[in-house]
Amino acid sequence: xxxxxxxxxxxxxxxxxxxxxxxxxxxxxxxxxxxxxxxxxxxxxxxxxxxxxxxxxxxxxxxxxxxxxxxxxxxxxxxxxxxxxxxxxxxxxxxxxxxxxxxxxxxxxxxxxxxxxxxxxxxxxxxxxxxxxxxxxxxxxxxxxxxxxxxxxxxxxxxxxxxxxxxxxxxxxxxxxxxxxxxxxxxxxxxxxxxxxxxxxxxxxxxxxxxxxxxxxxxxxxxxxxxxxxxxx
Amino acid sequence: xxxxxxxxxxxxxxxxxxxxxxxxxxxxxxxxxxxxxxxxxxxxxxxxxxxxxxxxxxxxxxxxxxxxxxxxxxxxxxxxxxxxxxxxxxxxxxxxxx
Numbered sequence: 001x002x003x004x005x006x007x008x009x010x011x012x013x014x015x016x017x018x019x020x021x022x023x024x025x026x027x028x029x030x031x032x033x034x035x036x037x038x039x040x041x042x043x044x045x046x047x048x049x050x051x052x053x054x055x056x057x058x059x060x061x062x063x064x065x066x067x068x069x070x071x072x073x074x075x076x077x078x079x080x081x082x083x084x085x086x087x088x089x090x091x092x093x094x095x096x097x098x099x100x101x102x103x104x105x106x107x108x109x110x111x112x113x114x115x116x117x118x119x120x121x122x123x124x125x126x127x128x129x130x131x132x133x134x135x136x137x138x139x140x141x142x143x144x145x146x147x148x149x150x151x152x153x154x155x156x157x158x159x160x161x162x163x164x165x166x167x168x169x170x171x172x173x174x175x176x177x178x179x180x181x182x183x184x185x186x187x188x189x190x191x192x193x194x195x196x197x198x199x200x201x202x203x204x205x206x207x208x209x210x211x212x213x214x215x216x217x218x219x220x221x222x223x224x225x226x227x228x229x230x231x232x233x
Numbered sequence: 234x235x236x237x238x239x240x241x242x243x244x245x246x247x248x249x250x251x252x253x254x255x256x257x258x259x260x261x262x263x264x265x266x267x268x269x270x271x272x273x274x275x276x277x278x279x280x281x282x283x284x285x286x287x288x289x290x291x292x293x294x295x296x297x298x299x300x301x302x303x304x305x306x307x308x309x310x311x312x313x314x315x316x317x318x319x320x321x322x323x324x325x326x327x328x329x330x331x
Contacts, residue, residue: 042263042274
């Protein structure tokens with residue numbers, strides 16, 4: 001049975017597809033929590049679009065890694081390999097957008113790597129090629145909101161600064177030199193000074209360690225499939 | 234009408250050019266604080282099913298509209314000018330390729 005524990009890296013190269021698949025799945029669920037609650041109707045639809053893009057990206061990988069329904073609905077929290085930042089509660093809109101920026105800056109360089117990696121199956125490269133365009137738009141969307149809110153009113157700036165302080169310790173699993181190079185200009189334009197690169201960071205979920213929040217998220221996400229196994233509609 | 238209306242973001246009219254269409258057509262409107270956000274919102278709201286290859290947004294406030302009260306004098310006179318329609322004319326038998 002395919003699972004991250006029995007097959008940590010997969011047979012493919014250096015790219016950890018489990019981390020991408022689970023990250024996209026968990027973040028997609030967090031974004032879906034905004035449905036009917038976003039600040040405007042237009043943004044409600046935008047968040048829904050992004051959530052569905054991420055869900056599609058995750059499904060594309062899970063279908064290659066095993067049985068997508070079993071992997072999404074019948075794994076326990078410690079079997080998930082998503083970056084911890086994806087499972088943090090959605091917070092306010094500013095927090096959601098800054099978290100999105102952190103993850104977008106990670107995926108926007110990761111997907112092209114996957115698309116160009118001929119050691120991964122062709123289906124995975126196909127998923128990646130589609131995802132490259134989707135994530136380019138996600139990054140544009142989250143960047144413009146972070147700049148708008150950071151360089152906005154006194155209250156929006158205060159909230160963005162709080163979000164940055166809260167999220168910075170969770171950058172470890174998504175950050176790299178190119179990640180810092182992408183995010184720094186956005187933060188600068190948003191008048192939010194980038195915290196030090198060598199500041200303390202959370203450990204990763206690679207060993208099954210998660211925040212307390214993932215269990216609650218999965219309880220909601222998995223409840224229907226577990227109450228009615230094999231149900232279809 | 235007692236409470237003042239909540240402050241709303243400005244309205245923008247959205248025009249799309251479809252894949253096979255020749256010109257942009259009006260499809261609806263979005264709220265946005267500036268042009269950049271209006272384009273993004275229009276993209277998210279109106280192009281989810283591949284409807285467009287190009288988007289125009291125009292501040293609704295800049296559109297000058299005809300007065301509905303002028304409808305009769307503006308448009309009714311055209312109704313009786315049937316000779317303005319090509320179907321009014323009979324094509325002579327000798328004319329080919331029309």
